[in-house]
Amino acid sequence: MRVLILGGDGYLGWPTAMYLSKQGFEVAVVDNMIKRYWEAQVGVEPLIPIRSLRRRIDFWNEITGLKIKSFIGDISENSRFVYNTISNFDPQAIIHYAEQPSAPYSMVTRNSCLETQRNNILGTLNLMFAIQRHNPDIHIIKLGTMGEYGTPNIDIEEGWLDVEHNGRKDRVLYPKRPPSFYHLSKVHDSANLEFACRIWNLRVTDLNQGIVYGIETDETILHDDLNTSFHYDEYFGTVLNRFVAQAVLGMPLTVYGKGGQTRGMLNIKDTLKCVELAINNEANAGEFRVFNQFTETFSVYQLAQKVVEAGKGLGLDVSIGEYGNPRAEAEEHYFNARHTGLHDLGLVPTYLDNKIIQRMIDVVTKYQHRIDRANIEPTVKWNSK
Numbered sequence: 151m152r153v154l155i156l157g158g159d160g161y162l163g164w165p166t167a168m169y170l171s172k173q174g175f176e177v178a179v180v181d182n183m184i185k186r187y188w189e190a191q192v193g194v195e196p197l198i199p200i201r202s203l204r205r206r207i208d209f210w211n212e213i214t215g216l217k218i219k220s221f222i223g224d225i226s227e228n229s230r231f232v233y234n235t236i237s238n239f240d241p242q243a244i245i246h247y248a249e250q251p252s253a254p255y256s257m258v259t260r261n262s263c264l265e266t267q268r269n270n271i272l273g274t275l276n277l278m279f280a281i282q283r284h285n286p287d288i289h290i291i292k293l294g295t296m297g298e299y300g301t302p303n304i305d306i307e308e309g310w311l312d313v314e315h316n317g318r319k320d321r322v323l324y325p326k327r328p329p330s331f332y333h334l335s336k337v338h339d340s341a342n343l344e345f346a347c348r349i350w351n352l353r354v355t356d357l358n359q360g361i362v363y364g365i366e367t368d369e370t371i372l373h374d375d376l377n378t379s380f381h382y383d384e385y386f387g388t389v390l391n392r393f394v395a396q397a398v399l400g401m402p403l404t405v406y407g408k409g410g411q412t413r414g415m416l417n418i419k420d421t422l423k424c425v426e427l428a429i430n431n432e433a434n435a436g437e438f439r440v441f442n443q444f445t446e447t448f449s450v451y452q453l454a455q456k457v458v459e460a461g462k463g464l465g466l467d468v469s470i471g472e473y474g475n476p477r478a479e480a481e482e483h484y485f486n487a488r489h490t491g492l493h494d495l496g497l498v499p500t501y502l503d504n505k506i507i508q509r510m511i512d513v514v515t516k517y518q519h520r521i522d523r524a525n526i527e528p529t530v531k532w533n534s535k
């Protein structure tokens with residue numbers, strides 16, 4: 151089966167490309183390297199050096215004898231490029247990761263908000279139109295986010311909610327109350343995609359993914375030239391990845407506010423498995439299918455405690471800091487999100503344990519000379535004028 155991966159240079163896109171290629175899929179990736187530009191703009195870089203996309207692909211093809219193809223271009227600006235790429239590669243499934251992924255980046259200025267929503271929403275729209283024209287049967291697997299839901303005081307369902315109102319019943323998209331302009335861009339994407347399913351009979355799986363952690367996959371560890379982009383900075387570093395880097399530096403962990411913010415989490419290796427399950431079990435024509443893609447829930451404080459514990463096992467004296475919360479979010483709240491869809495398809499989760507955190511600490515220790523302390527403490531505030 152031919153699978154096109156949009157955002158193939160990214161933290162998740164590159165490992166997905168290698169993984170699916172190894173599973174026997176015919177893989178092509180698309181990217182315009184804009185994430186590398188955003189990183190330069192805010193002055194951060196991945197902890198572990200990563201090669202150019204071209205170099206990584208050539209190296210992978212060389213050592214495996216497999217063949218990942220690449221198409222370089224901007225899906226948000228260049229609709230012709232999207233049409234041509236899809237008609238040239240003729241994929242059966244498209245995995246869409248090609249989005250600005252950082253909530254803090256989207257909250258820096260009006261421009262960074264516009265850039266996030268422009269890139270994300272227009273890229274998805276161009277994709278929808280290209281698929282409608284070329285072949286509406288192509289399965290779109292779109293990376294959404296658990297943050298689309300926010301933290302409602304009721305159970306979170308998988309994308310849809312059955313409601314009864316004034317004696318009548320209907321099934322509606324689950325109400326969304328996201329916590330940043332980034333998360334909002336994903337809400338807008340979901341609404342656009344669901345509409346496309348209704349009017350054009352497209353088949354879409356929206357993967358509302360939780361917070362991903364991890365540095366390595368079975369493929370990245372084959373060689374340093376296959377590494378993926380691991381961030382610890384306030385913009386692109388997710389919470390556990392950041393805590394691990396802080397533990398290595400001996401800095402108090404940057405728990406924002408009370409740390410009672412509870413989130414769904416998953417290991418980077420499980421992201422690859424989930425995407426594969428979605429490809430192999432496609433949505434029906436006209437179906438907007440939503441999976442909540444996470445395996446466990448933790449509060450931020452619990453994550454910090456896990457890092458303290460794992461650090462202790464390695465002789466590190468890790469402490470938990472007290473930071474004012476730069477974000478506008480509930481620090482203590484109800485959180486009960488259904489996530490049975492992917493498990494029903496056969497997902498076997500990788501659960502977070504001491505060993506996993508200690509392995510992350512070991513890898514980060516190897517590169518600790520590259521950590522820029524200036525990029526760790528939060529500077530972006532949600533309510534700044």
Ligand code: USQ
Nearest residue numbers: 251252253295296297359360361388389404405406411450
């Ligand atoms: N947090 C801290 N200290 C830190 C960093 C974060 O306490 O040093 C807290 C935040 O306030 C928040 C939680 O940890 O309550 C998660 O923050 P995060 O930066 O790890 O995650 P988030 O901004 O939600 O975004 C990340 C990815 C995004 C993905 C999302 C999944 O950057 O691409 O969509 O996780 S989810 O959170 O489920 O929406």
